[in-house]
Amino acid sequence: MERVLVVGVTGAGKSTLARDLGGRLGLRYLEMDALYFAGPGWAVNERLVEDVAGLVDGPRWVVDSLGYPEVRDLLWERADTVVWLDYPRRVVMPRVLRRSLRRTVTREELFGGNRETWRDWLSREHPAWWAWSQFTARRREIGRRLRDPRFAPLHAVRLGRPRDAAAWLASL
Template sequence: MERILVVGVTGAGKSTLARALSGRLGLPCHDMDALYFNGPGWAVNGELSADVARLTAGPRWIVDSLGYPEVRDLLWDRADTVVWLDYPRRVVMPRVLRRSVRRTVTREALFGGNRETWSGWLSREHPAWWAWSQHGPRSREIGRRVGDPRFAPLDTHRFVHPDDTAAWLAAL
């Protein structure tokens, strides 16, 4: 496990697990959302492909995302390990809601200095709406990728409950 891709639906805990793995294994951790959103107004990084190519060219890394479409194949091609947090909606949705309420109330600065707002909750791109609507499609896409012979050499760890993930992490 030197090049790890932590995947799952929005709110599954990808970033939290990636940071924990980074601390446990001494691998540099990269937050895909921080790479993607790099400025005010949720500005998108025009150099995302080059940035991801550069960081994944290294021998050791962790990335916490399925990956945005423009870098998804690159991430999957370069990873040697996939950790899939395949949690059901009943686990993910309370996490997303708690996180978004906290971020909105505290005005927590996020990627590129952006913040979640109360009016943002009305947008279909808000994390709560996104987590609900993309849960099935995202899970199916990850399942297809995990089953794709092109990625067969990947060491895949699939967890369907947070307790299983915690036990695996503790055993590392």
């Protein structure tokens, strides 16, 4: 397990697990949202493909994302392990709501200097709306990719509950 992709729906805890896994195994942690968002106004990194390709050329890393469409196949082709946080909606939604509420209230600086605002809660792009509306499609996409023969060499770890993830991580 040297090139790991941590996948799941928005709010499942991908970043937290990937960061902890990287620390435990000595893997370089790559935060996909930080690579994707390049600056204020949620500007997108125009060099995303080149940046990600350069980073995942390295031998030891962990990435916290299914992958944005521009780099999704690249990540899946270069990974040797996929850890799927396959949690139910009843687990994910309270997590994403608490996280977004905290970020909005504290004005926490996020990727590219951006912040979640009260106005953002009205947008379909807001993490809470996104998590709800994309839940089923994201789960299907991950399942489809894990069955895809192109990715057959991948070792897959599917974790259905946060306590399963905690126990798995502790066992490493």
